[in-house]
Amino acid sequence: MQKKKGVLGVLILLCLILFCAGMCCGRFQITFGELAAVLASRFIDIPVTWSQNVDNVVWAVRLPRLGGAFFVGASLALSGTVYQGIFQNPLVSPDLLGVSAGACVGASLAILNGWPGTVIQILALAGGLVAVALTNVIPHLFRNKSNLMLVLAGIIVSGFFTSAQGLLKYLADPDTQLALITFWTMGSLAKVSASDVLMIMPGMLVCMGILICLRWRINLLAIGEVEAHSLGVNITALRGICIVCATVLTASSICIAGSVGWIGLVIPHLGRLLVGSDNKRLVPVSIFLGASFLMLIDTFARNLSGTEVPLSILTGFIGAPAFLGLLLRQKREI
Amino acid sequence: MKKKTASLMLACVLAVNFTALGITAFAETTEQMSEQTTEQTTEQTTEQTTEQTTEQTTEQAGGMNQVTDVTGREAEVPANAQNVVLLPGPAYEKAMILGVTDRLGGITKFCNTEWASLIHPEINDLVVFDSSSTPNIEDIMNLNAGFVICHDYQELDEQLDELSIPYVITQCSGELPYSDLEGFLAFQETEINAMAEAFGGDALDRAKAWCDYFEEKVAYVREKTDSLTDEERPRVYYARSDEGLVTFSKNSYPHYLVELAGGNYVAKATPEEMNSTLTIEQIMEWDPEIIFMGRMDDTGIVLENEAWSGITAVAQKQVYLCPSGVFNWDYSGESVLLMLYLAKNIHPDLFADLNMEEEIKNYYQTFYDYELSDENVQNILNHMGPSAQ
Known part of the structure; x- marks a missing residue:
């Protein structure tokens, strides 16, 4: 147990290292000295010896992308951890309640109508929230508020929105819109700008803050509905707050990066392997683990070739085998 | 316990489905190309x-x-x-x-x-x-x-x-x-x-x-461009679609049309044929001197994007729309007109005698038996339809 104490510190350090590495790597060659000078030039007065392109690569391309990767990775991992805690189900991911499918439909609708980027993002957020709201209404219809009913409702809503998404893709102009929609469904940080990151940051930070504050209460949810209730915890309110925060986190991520698979599912498991299943420690660890993972993946996506690789392809190829490994290992421990 | 197992299995199935869906979707776009909205008939x-x-x-x-x-x-x-x-x-x-x-x-x-x-x-x-x-x-x-x-x-x-x-x-x-x-x-x-x-x-x-017409036009262009040295051929990037990041790769029509027109087609370095989605850094690395906007009708897509601002073509405002007629000029019989258009814009001095308006009118008259108005020609040149949209 002793050696696990420093895990969070190590992860924060890893985040920093990956951030620096990500800033240095790219198809466009810049030396470390240039990078440092460009970064410093915004704060201190030094003569400009580099081209406009170098400045743009640092400030308009890599910094927003890595910033985006940090927040999206952290949000997805955190919401995955929270969902898994709430539903006491280790195979749950943020897609469960239909957030991703709903957000993608919202975004596609905006793309089809030729609306600008901000509207695409707002509709993505709205689509995600509508989907989750629908998912939450269904159990009420059956007067059955169990977790299983909610999960089934999520499947129904996801299925419906996935079909709607398919229809929109069918209607899309293959030349201009289809590629854009596909990039949304596969996830990409290629077009993230600094203003995008700044736009979603406040909401994300608030939700993260709330979830971090509530992290020990999520443990109570994890011990079971009946047990938690007997301890005097208002289950419905707590679960509601957690779901809203996790949904906003996921939907905001989808807003700027499209739907990136696997992170919300695999990262919490990796976190549990490192610090155990106590959410008090797992929540912060998941945040930095998710952020590190996506920064790493995005650096690959930018560097593997001159062409852009959608994130979900990489997260799937790395995430799926990693998940298998984790499951095998957990089984052995059980 | 049963509940747990059931939800566990369902979640598994969901996760697998989503990944599979995603990969098919990606394959779909790479396969598909070309224009126009749906028409149910x-x-x-x-x-x-x-x-x-x-x-x-x-x-x-x-x-x-x-x-x-x-x-x-x-x-x-x-x-x-x-x-x-x-x-x-x-x-x-x-x-x-x-x-x-x-x-x-x-x-x-x-x-x-x-x-x-x-x-x-x-x-x-x-x-x-x-x-x-x-x-x-x-x-x-x-x-x-x-x-x-x-x-x-x-x-x-x-x-x-x-x-x-x-x-x-x-x-x-x-x-x-x-x-x-x-x-x-x-x-x-x-x-x-x-x-x-x-x-x-x-x-x-x-x-x-x-x-015969095609051979004549190719010969006309090659006569002026074949002797150009590598230094005299500016680096040209052809932005096909999707905010300028999708291009036609090596061996595509635009690749050879640009080279015929006396340019150096930067995207010929891509490993795959047909279309490629590029990273902006790759385009910066190539640093094109001229950019043509293929199937887009707005040069602002790159001219007003901060990340593109350091690229030579953008800094020097060498960004041109591509005309579009009966079909996209970059993949049709009208590609021969695109070759002329590219040549005229890449080497305006060499092709000072080339009148694009006349070439378009002549082509439509000869091959489609249709007389274009001056306004029609301008709309074609500006990547617009007959109703200027």
Whole structure:
């Protein structure tokens, strides 16, 4: 147990290292000295010896992308951890309640109508929230508020929105819109700008803050509905707050990066392997683990070739085998 | 416990489904290309079948036409065939050149551009297929199509073989049959000739006239650009779509058209053929001196994007829209006009004598028998439809 104490510190350090590495790597060659000078030039007065392109690569391309990767990775991992805690189900991911499918439909609708980027993002957020709201209404219809009913409702809503998404893709102009929609469904940080990151940051930070504050209460949810209730915890309110925060986190991520698979599912498991299943420690660890993972993946996506690789392809190829490994290992421990 | 196991399994199934969906979606876009919005015309199918039966008798009276298509495959199609179906996007404009639009039965939705329907309003009476690769095969049978012009999509071609529907391949989706400039030039003529051989009669002469024109224009451009040294060839980037990050890769039409026009086509360094989605850093690394906006109608997409601002072409405002006519200039019979347009913009001094407006008018008059107004020409040059949209 002793050696696990420093895990969070190590992860924060890893985040920093990956951030620096990500800033240095790219198809466009810049030396470390240039990078440092460009970064410093915004704060201190030094003569400009580099081209406009170098400045743009640092400030308009890599910094927003890595910033985006940090927040999206952290949000997805955190919401995955929270969902898994709430539903006491280790195979749950943020897609469960239909957030991703709903957000993608919202975004596609905006793309089809030729609306600008901000509207695409707002509709993505709205689509995600509508989907989750629908998912939450269904159990009420059956007067059955169990977790299983909610999960089934999520499947129904996801299925419906996935079909709607398919229809929109069918209607899309293959030349201009289809590629854009596909990039949304596969996830990409290629077009993230600094203003995008700044736009979603406040909401994300608030939700993260709330979830971090509530992290020990999520443990109570994890011990079971009946047990938690007997301890005097208002289950419905707590679960509601957690779901809203996790949904906003996921939907905001989808807003700027499209739907990136696997992170919300695999990262919490990796976190549990490192610090155990106590959410008090797992929540912060998941945040930095998710952020590190996506920064790493995005650096690959930018560097593997001159062409852009959608994130979900990489997260799937790395995430799926990693998940298998984790499951095998957990089984052995059980 | 049962509940837990059930939800566990469901979650598993969901996760697997999403990944699979994602990968198919990615494959879809790479395959698809070309223009135009949807047009649902299922009702037309039934309407047309009645006419077909009468026409079929004349069709059987004639002999057969021998065709060698772009893949080198030998095909035999009925002479005087009617209700021909055109599945590739760049096909209707060739039917216009060949003067055989009255023998068509169906087209893909990509063919039906505003300019095509201005010149040939009857295009709107044809059965429209939503896909080049997976058309509704029963619609083709319903039409009793004399033959089908299509891509080399293996599954579709096997299906047509099975149903004994004759077909001629004029476009390649996978491996291209050429990998150098001479091969590209030959391909342009093979493509239109294959279609002409299938339709037979006058079409052959009209194809010959187009090939002569094509050779003449290529010779005119090469005479001025062949002797250019590497230093005299500016780096050119052709932004196809999607905020400028999608381009045509090596061996594409734009690759050779730009090189013919005396430019250095930066995206020829991409590993794959057809389309590539690039990272902005890759484009910065190439640092093009001139950018052409392929299937987009706004240069602001790159001119007003901060990340692009340090690229030489953007800094020096060397960003041009690409015209668009009966079909996209970058992948059709009108590519010959794109070559001229590229040459004029890459080397304005060398091509000072070239009048683009006149070239366009002349082309439309000669091959489509249509007289464009000055306003029409301006709209074509500005990537707009006849109604300036």
